[in-house]
Amino acid sequence: MEIRVLVVDDELSMREFLAILLEREGYAVDQAESAETALEFLEANSYDLVISDVQMPGLDGIQLLGKIKDATPETAVLMMTAFSTAEQAVEAMKLGAYDYIAKPFKVEEVKILVRNALEKRDLKRENQRLRQEVQERYSFSGLLGKSKKMRELYELIEKVAPSMANVLVLGESGTGKELVARAIHYNSSRKDKPFVAVNCGAIPETLMESELFGHKKGAFTGAINDRAGLFEQAGGGTLFLDEIGEVPLQLQAKLLRVLQEKEFRRVGGIADQKADVRIVAASNRNLEEQVREGSFREDLFYRLNVVQIQMPPLRDRNEDIPQLVEHFFRKHVPAASGVEIITPGALKLLMSYNFPGNVRELENLVERCAVLGNREIDVESLPTQIKGAQSQLSSTSCDEIVIPPEGMNLEGYLDEIEKKILLQALERCGGVKKKAAELLGLTFRSFRYRLAKFGMDEE
Structure with a gap:
């Protein structure tokens, strides 16, 4: 791509000297004898670099800058x-000039300054492009769906994002809690500052305090250098604490202090540091139940739960599945634009499936089809658990249920069916209630409630 340079100087000899020098370096050069003429050139053309004299009749170089x-x-x-x-x-640099050179100057000096100025310009453009890309990716376009529940979610994010309030995002695994956290960050006044995410459940308990708050050299075995923690790394920005329910009680007290006092201390340190960080926390657990059980501090819960966002599971917004399928397929098969990507039969199966893994499970399914080279998703390309779930539903036809002549106890009949399904789910999942709940598309709390109804919720 051609690089265009405008040389502005009231001395003809200087303009021609610079034009010859720069053209030999491969640049396209225009010349202007005054700032007024330069502005006409700038209005008609786009330039990568302007080299201007300061002292000129009429508008001077500082005014032109x-x-x-x-x-x-x-x-x-x-x-x-x-x-x-x-x-x-100083005045030129304050107004945004890259550098300042005095006449007479050396040819090599000019070459180096021009190259450096253009490199810095390219770097700024790239940073601007990346920032725009990130903001587009993690604005509301990062969250897909036009269902009523998703529209309500967008409205809530739009209201919450400009504030400094802590936010608690709750929902099942795979519903997009981190995407919500990023959307809040990139639609806030902190969008140009860091967004730092950490999965609290993935950090060993012995390392969690150091990971969050940093440590001083010699604070413990292996601490060979000072190290900044996540609160420092997120300075001025947003810290996303995923799976906050996994934080041990001892550390919850220190986290509470940060939220209350807006300061923290590195492990092994003696000085407090300011914490200019917005907290967005998330959990797929029932934190209120953890509070009742004593495994999560009530005061920390209320500090985090200033604004609560409940993520809808995919089964509660299955009308968004066609849009999600199309987005994920084109993401993993860019060349698929303009082709039919899913058959009606396959779409019907997907929309009747519970998706215990939510949006993440759907994307993995679509990516699997793409990896296997399918140009479209049909019934045969779907995983067995989806086809199997449909066949089980089909085998229990409502046509087979007959009301006896003497009538029936509907509540008792439905309870018996529900009890059998709960037992089957527990048996298939080896007695692990959380997995059984996911298998049936229920929250853990709802699953335990149903077990308790039949006296089956014994630890």
Whole structure:
């Protein structure tokens, strides 16, 4: 891609000298004899770099610099003058000039400054592009779905994001809790600061305090250097504490202090540090039940639960499945644009499936089809658990149920069916209640409630 440079100087010899020098380096060069002419060039063309004299009749170079930065802040600018003063240099740098060179200058010096100015310009553009990409990815476009529940979720995020309030995101595994945390961050005033995510359940208990708050050299065996913790790394931004219910009680007290006092102390340290961090916490557990059981501090729960966001499971918004399937298929098969990606029969099966793994399970399913080279998702390409679930539902036809002549106890009949299904789920999952609940598309709390109804919830 051609790099365009505009040289601005009221001296013809200087303009021509720089033009020849820069053209030999492969740049396309235009010349302007005044700041006024330069502004006409800038209005008609786009330039990667402007090299301008400071002392010129009419508008001077400093005034031109200000107008360039107002109109096209990404354009790199080098200032030059035979009357170099510290005051002019400081003023030019404050207004956004890359650097300042004094006449007479060396040819190699000009070459190096031009290359460096263009490299810095490229870096700023790349950073801007990446920031825009991240913001687009983690704004509401990162959360997919047009169902009523998702529209309500978007509205809540839009209200919560600009505030500094702590947020607690609750929901089953795979519902997109981290995406919500990122959407809150990238739609807040902290969007240009770090977003740091940590899964509290994946950190060994002995290392969790150091991971969160950092440590001083020699604080424990293996602490050979000072180390910044996640609160420091997220300074000015957002810290996402996933699976907050896994934090041990002893550390919960220290986490509570950070939320109350807005300061923390490294392990082995003696000085407190300020914690300018917004907390978004998440859990797939029932934290209120943990509070009742004594495994989670009530005061910490209320500190985190300033605003609560409940993530809907996929089975409660199955009308979003077609859009999600299309998005994931095109994500994993970019060349699939414009082709039919799922058959009606396969879509019907997906929309009747409970998806215990939620959106994450659906994406894995679509990716599996893509990896196996399927140009479309049909019934045969679906995993056996989905086809199997449908066949089991089909085998229990409502047509087979007959009301006896003497009538029936409907509540008792439904209770008996429910009890059998609960027992089958427990048997298939080896007695692990959490897995059995996921198998039936229930929350753990709801599953235990149903067990207790039949006197089956014995530890």
